[in-house]
Amino acid sequence: MLDIKFIRENKDIVQEGAKKKRIDIDIDKLITLDDERLKILKEVEDIRGEVNRVSNDIGRNQDQALKIQLIEEMRVVKEDLKGKEEKLKLAIEEWQKLMIQVPNVPDISVPDGVDDEQNQEVRNWGDKKVFDFTPKDHVAIVEDLDLADFGRGAKVSGFRGYFMKNDGALLFFALWQYFLDYFVAQGYTPMLVPSLVRKETLFGTGYLPQGEEDLYKTQDGDYLAGTAEVAMMSYYSGEILEKESLPKKFIAFSPCFRREAGSHGKDVKGIIRVHEFFKLEQIILAEASHENSARLHEEITAHVEHLMQELILPYRVVVNCGGDLGLGQVKKYDIEAWMPSQNKYRETHSSSYFHDFQTRRLNIKYRDDEGKLRYVHSLNNTACATSRLPAAILENYQRADGTIEIPLVLRKYMGGKEFIKKIN
């Protein structure tokens, strides 16, 4: 959600921003609605003022006859007020409907483009490994080494269901622990957060109302979140934070649920695209400064790049084009790991910042140096998404004999083991 004042004062910027995001919205119409809203609001407030004044007179007056006369007068005025209040309510509803559709303005550095095809590579790291054999895809690897079970996964959980087992399961645990250790050492607060969340949290983070079809919903009207960001961002909703406590940095772990509606044909095998996975997510709440947000954005991206380098996984960073940005995002980088079997990079991390788009909806504020209440800025980036990251590791670390070399930094989390082999 943007500030209506900001929208009014920067009409063209907001309209251009929406266009860049390929979102169809009429800002002029919104402003006309806002004019209407303010006009009716003024009328309603004037009448309320009169009612307040006269009511106070009635309370103080001892003259019974006059009292009765004033009460009668007010009764008539109230009739008029009722009609106007009804009009105001409708005007606000229509206004709000449009307000929540107004996207945040993308940063000037965001390239123009329709979808992820037009995302631009910013940099890449690592040599794509040259295999002297035909590398297997991660599906074949996990099946050959008995690291996952998709057949029984589907039997038990349905389409895209999976079990991780043996060293496949241990690899997940190793990655979580490795990433967690790193972020805790960086001063991040470790959190285990709920996946089962209330509707308001998804509105606040901008996943609703637009993303309804991608979310699982319970019979009680709650939802299963697709990321720990949802619960973590809502953690401080409605609160006023101490400026000295900012930036707050969290490394939050949770199961993640995604319906993947509309992508039925994509990645139908394996653990690249699943309905349920686990993720460590970086979430930051910071003071309201664009420079600060932009700096932190680079920082949360750099953390992941550092870890990818430690894992020796070739990757590239792309800056997402306007059309590939979410409603609230100002700018987003995707970090994509090299997948040898597909001969292309695949997204493993998504790093974005929002300014106060989320916190305005969630009502998270702090008091600045002048004592003024301001909405904090929010940012988030994937830290470690299992399953995608282990899939990349398995493919990049496979050997001719079918075994997997365990990345050096993960060995201590896997009992010192160097290779993943088939257990007989």
Next chain:
RNA sequence: GGAGACGUGGCUGAGUGGUUGAAGGCACCGGUUUCGAAAACCGGCAUUGGGGAAACCUAAUCGUGAGUUCAAAUCUCACCGUCUCCGCCA
């Protein structure tokens, strides 16, 4: 699932129909005092919208939303949440 209690400002806590945006306390800010500090004393101190250059004026806000009334923190209803007890489960 059943029964009950409760939800007031940054915190605490009064307030059951009429200048109550809300007493008192804590915290915070300014001042007096002091060599300096503490203590004490004096003063200030909610948010949001609208108008205004400003002083200031005005409307709304006591969990949320409806309702009763000339007038609601206060009465009614629904919802959300918290707590206590019982039941169920671990």
